[in-house]
Amino acid sequence: MGKPKIVLGVSGGIAAYKACELLRRLTESGHDVRVVPTASALHFIGAATWSALSGKPVSTEVWDDVHEVPHVRIGQNADLVVVAPATADILAKAAHGLADDLLTNTLLTARCPVVFAPAMHTEMWEHPATQENVATLRRRGAVVIEPAVGRLTGVDTGKGRLPEPAEIFEVCRRVLARGASEADLAGRHVVVSAGGTREPLDPVRFLGNRSSGKQGYALARTAAARGARVTLIAANTGLPDPAGVDVIQVGTAVQLREAVLKAAADADAVVMAAAVADFRPARYAQGKIKKKDGQEPEAIALVRNPDILAEISADRARPGQVVVGFAAETDDVLANGRAKLERKGCDLLVVNEVGERKTFGSEENEAVVLGADGSETPVPYGPKEALAGTVWDLVVRRLA
Numbered sequence: 519m520g521k522p523k524i525v526l527g528v529s530g531g532i533a534a535y536k537a538c539e540l541l542r543r544l545t546e547s548g549h550d551v552r553v554v555p556t557a558s559a560l561h562f563i564g565a566a567t568w569s570a571l572s573g574k575p576v577s578t579e580v581w582d583d584v585h586e587v588p589h590v591r592i593g594q595n596a597d598l599v600v601v602a603p604a605t606a607d608i609l610a611k612a613a614h615g616l617a618d619d620l621l622t623n624t625l626l627t628a629r630c631p632v633v634f635a636p637a638m639h640t641e642m643w644e645h646p647a648t649q650e651n652v653a654t655l656r657r658r659g660a661v662v663i664e665p666a667v668g669r670l671t672g673v674d675t676g677k678g679r680l681p682e683p684a685e686i687f688e689v690c691r692r693v694l695a696r697g698a699s700e701a702d703l704a705g706r707h708v709v710v711s712a713g714g715t716r717e718p719l720d721p722v723r724f725l726g727n728r729s730s731g732k733q734g735y736a737l738a739r740t741a742a743a744r745g746a747r748v749t750l751i752a753a754n755t756g757l758p759d760p761a762g763v764d765v766i767q768v769g770t771a772v773q774l775r776e777a778v779l780k781a782a783a784d785a786d787a788v789v790m791a792a793a794v795a796d797f798r799p800a801r802y803a804q805g806k807i808k809k810k811d812g813q814e815p816e817a818i819a820l821v822r823n824p825d826i827l828a829e830i831s832a833d834r835a836r837p838g839q840v841v842v843g844f845a846a847e848t849d850d851v852l853a854n855g856r857a858k859l860e861r862k863g864c865d866l867l868v869v870n871e872v873g874e875r876k877t878f879g880s881e882e883n884e885a886v887v888l889g890a891d892g893s894e895t896p897v898p899y900g901p902k903e904a905l906a907g908t909v910w911d912l913v914v915r916r917l918a
């Protein structure tokens with residue numbers, strides 16, 4: 519089998535330079551990439567750059583190399599088309615089937631998965647015309663990544679920024695592996711919590727835990743690649759925002775609860791992968807707690823934090839909402855997991871054993887997913903995204 523063939527469409531946005539980094543990642547990871555820029559895109563980055571980086575000819579019009587019928591062949595032969603950045607204009611053309619240059623012709627002839635990574639000013643993104651075009655493209659099966667929030671052209675900030683190339687690359691890799699037809703979470707809103715809460719003792723100290731947030735981020739990325747609208751509630755992770763995911767940063771268990779309850783109100787599924795502190799200091803010292811000569815330190819009194827998983831399981835915001843919990847156990851893993859599942863009242867509980875290479879901070883995980891229906895789904899040691907895939911498979915089955 520040859521290298522997977524990717525068409526990288528680049529349209530005329532200021533973020534076109536970021537597509538160079540995406541192109542590099544795609545080629546270096548063994549893909550055969552053909553760049554098809556629009557004429558406007560060449561005002562930002564010239565054809566020489568695209569041609570040199572891809573090692574292939576570059577044209578914007580259907581009138582070059584006509585004997586090879588590029589307006590049809592490029593799309594027909596592609597395994598994936600990704601348009602990054604996608605302008606408001608290219609989204610409109612794609613939604614309405616216009617074909618006035620090589621990229622729009624390619625979009626009409628492609629029968630492979632198509633990913634759009636829009637980037638534009640907030641007003642353009644929020645305009646009903648753009649929103650309707652995005653909805654049309656999604657309905658037809660295209661993956662349209664939500665733009666990130668941040669600095670836009672000039673001094674403006676807001677929603678409309680192109681997600682980081684590394685994140686767009688991850689979306690492409692996942693869509694290539696599964697196919698856009700596997701967008702089995704399209705039209706769904708899912709909430710994922712990730713990371714570990716920090717419970718402050720004084721302005722410089724906190725009680726925390728070792729959760730890195732990587733498993734929650736893998737869940738968020740995977741759900742986005744499968745078409746879901748994803749709200750990721752991140753506690754102290756320091757990880758880059760996954761492409762196409764709305765990220766809400768929180769610090770403590772109480773803040774995490776508030777954010778989860780709000781986001782869960784219209785969610786089809788809530789996956790609680792964050793490590794939420796069971797207890798917090800009963801008293802927060804306004805000033806740094808000092809050593810006192812000749813005195814032992816005071817014991818730290820703790821109070822219970824709210825049990826968010828039990829709360830959202832008992833009081834579902836929507837009928838049929840699927841709730842998934844996580845449990846890290848050190849011994850008697852399955853028995854403790856089964857007891858926790860019953861105590862919490864969730865639909866699925868991902869139980870993993872805390873060990874040397876597993877769980878906290880690592881790229882890999884191994885788990886058993888217990889179902890309230892008595893099911894047990896073992897997930898062998900492997901990347902956290904494989905476990906994420908299994909969790910969403912089980913969620914999709916319950917949503918259906």
Ligand SMILES: Cc1cc2nc3c(=O)[nH]c(=O)nc-3n(C[C@H](O)[C@H](O)[C@H](O)COP(=O)(O)O)c2cc1C
Pocket residue numbers: 528529530531532533556557558559604605606607608637638639642671
């Ligand atoms: C400096 C500059 C920056 C622009 N940035 C964007 C952008 O980020 N997103 C967008 O949708 N349009 C942007 N535009 C407008 C597009 O270039 C314009 O709509 C063009 O017709 C798009 O053509 P294309 O979709 O064929 O590439 C920008 C224009 C200029 C002059």
